[in-house]
Amino acid sequence: xxxxxxxxxxxxxxxxxxxxxxxxxxxxxxxxxxxxxxxxxxxxxxxxxxxxxxxxxxxxxxxxxxxxxxxxxxxxxxxxxxxxxxxxxxxxxxxxxxxxxxxxxxxxxxxxxxxxxxxxxxxxxxxxxxxxxxxxxxxxxxxxxxxxxxxxxxxxxxxxxxxxxxxxxxxxxxxxxxxxxxxxxxxxxxxxxxxxxxxxxxxxxxxxxxxxxxxxxxxxxxxxxxxxxxxxxxxxxxxxxxxxxxxxxxxxxxxxxxxxxxxxxxxxxxxxxxxxxxxxxxxxxxxxxxxxxxxxxxxxxxxxxxxxxxxxxxxxxxxxxxxxxxxxxxxxxxxxxxxxxxxxxxxxxxxxxxxxxxxxxxxxxxxxxxxxxxxxxxxxxxxxxxxxxxxxxxxxxxxxxxxxxxxxxxxxxxxxxxxxxxxxxxxxxxxxxxxxxxxxxxxxxxxx
Numbered sequence: 001x002x003x004x005x006x007x008x009x010x011x012x013x014x015x016x017x018x019x020x021x022x023x024x025x026x027x028x029x030x031x032x033x034x035x036x037x038x039x040x041x042x043x044x045x046x047x048x049x050x051x052x053x054x055x056x057x058x059x060x061x062x063x064x065x066x067x068x069x070x071x072x073x074x075x076x077x078x079x080x081x082x083x084x085x086x087x088x089x090x091x092x093x094x095x096x097x098x099x100x101x102x103x104x105x106x107x108x109x110x111x112x113x114x115x116x117x118x119x120x121x122x123x124x125x126x127x128x129x130x131x132x133x134x135x136x137x138x139x140x141x142x143x144x145x146x147x148x149x150x151x152x153x154x155x156x157x158x159x160x161x162x163x164x165x166x167x168x169x170x171x172x173x174x175x176x177x178x179x180x181x182x183x184x185x186x187x188x189x190x191x192x193x194x195x196x197x198x199x200x201x202x203x204x205x206x207x208x209x210x211x212x213x214x215x216x217x218x219x220x221x222x223x224x225x226x227x228x229x230x231x232x233x234x235x236x237x238x239x240x241x242x243x244x245x246x247x248x249x250x251x252x253x254x255x256x257x258x259x260x261x262x263x264x265x266x267x268x269x270x271x272x273x274x275x276x277x278x279x280x281x282x283x284x285x286x287x288x289x290x291x292x293x294x295x296x297x298x299x300x301x302x303x304x305x306x307x308x309x310x311x312x313x314x315x316x317x318x319x320x321x322x323x324x325x326x327x328x329x330x331x332x333x334x335x336x337x338x339x340x341x342x343x344x345x346x347x348x349x350x351x352x353x354x355x356x357x358x359x360x361x362x363x364x365x366x367x368x369x370x371x372x373x374x375x376x377x378x379x380x381x382x383x384x385x386x387x388x389x390x391x392x393x394x395x396x397x398x399x400x401x402x403x404x405x406x407x408x409x410x411x412x413x414x415x416x417x418x419x420x421x422x423x424x425x426x427x428x429x430x431x432x433x434x435x436x437x438x439x440x441x442x443x444x445x446x447x448x
Contacts, residue, residue, distance in 0.1 A: 026136025034139030059161025152380030189220025
């Protein structure tokens with residue numbers, strides 16, 4: 001019994017620390033061209049913003065809800081700039097400091113944070129992917145951000161002053177930690193408390209055996225939600241039990257093109273404005289189950305980065321509502337696709353090398369309509385309405401969901417074909433107190 005008391009179950013270790021496949025060294029010469037691309041892209045984008053200012057409508061709504069909280073006024077059932085506040089009460093609490101700053105200043109601050117936060121989040125992604133070489137990683141990340149500035153999800157995020165990069169950063173910084181970290185799960189729990197849909201990452205952590213991170217994430221979610229109850233009990237009761245979770249509060253008609261969850265796809269396919277109908281429920285059950293199985297398989301095979309991105313896309317698809325700007329997860333997707341191409345050989349590498357470019361096409365800011373003077377508006381394939389063919393328009397308006405589902409299929413095929421190249425991580429075994437590691441594995445170098 002004394003010996004048994006000194007034995008504990010090994011913690012699952014994250015791919016940044018342990019992997020059954022080789023780490024990938026990013027050449028340092030990536031740094032200069034990546035930074036040049038980012039500087040040029042940012043200069044062009046900021047020039048566009050100068051002539052077409054960001055209106056920050058959603059940010060204005062968050063600030064107004066936080067101000068109402070300060071004033072003791074209701075935060076639900078009220079519309080600001082014709083926008084309802086639909087986030088959990090803790091979001092209004094978190095946004096309280098913004099009420100002391102002007103809207104124009106906060107809009108600029110959100111743009112700056114969006115750029116810096118995306119950079120940090122993607123640097124964390126390269127850690128999850130097992131990349132070595134800080135200079136090369138910075139160059140690679142800079143190049144990806146240079147492209148992201150001209151995608152619809154990022155431009156709409158900056159346009160509206162949305163908090164999508166906050167969620168992206170919380171989740172990726174959290175999942176880039178070692179599984180032995182006491183703090184793993186904090187970021188996922190906080191993101192779920194603010195926006196709910198990241199809660200699917202808790203399920204992902206559970207399915208991949210990171211139980212301590214699951215407990216931490218649930219604890220942080222519960223703690224922040226309880227804080228919302230303490231600060232605003234009436235609003236919390238309204239949100240959690242008074243219809244605050246009803247998707248009708250987010251969008252009246254799911255056929256609206258800005259709705260890029262399966263809810264919108266099914267509604268447009270059936271030309272029906274019904275929310276949460278049987279067809280949607282069946283689709284969600286199928287995609288959710290298959291998607292999580294795919295994410296789990298990717299992580300078990302040593303491809304943590306792929307598992308994380310698949311989970312993110314599954315969450316966006318099965319959520320009752322996912323606006324187009326939620327899809328900022330295309331940034332880590334780009335890095336995952338580049339990683340897949342780099343780890344292939346021969347003809348497979350040639351084919352995979354073109355996939356990142358092809359996968360990004362539906363998300364680019366294709367302004368095919370006549371540009372309008374004044375404040376910037378959302379631009380991209382999904383927002384264009386000048387297609388003569390109904391079939392083409394149907395494909396274009398649901399391009400995000402179609403692209404995600406197609407990538408799921410390619411990921412499943414690639415994992416199947418590469419199963420011998422990257423054997424699944426072994427199951428945890430009982431080990432001594434001095435060596436809480438997985439069988440057959442040794443610690444790898446920790447890197448920022």
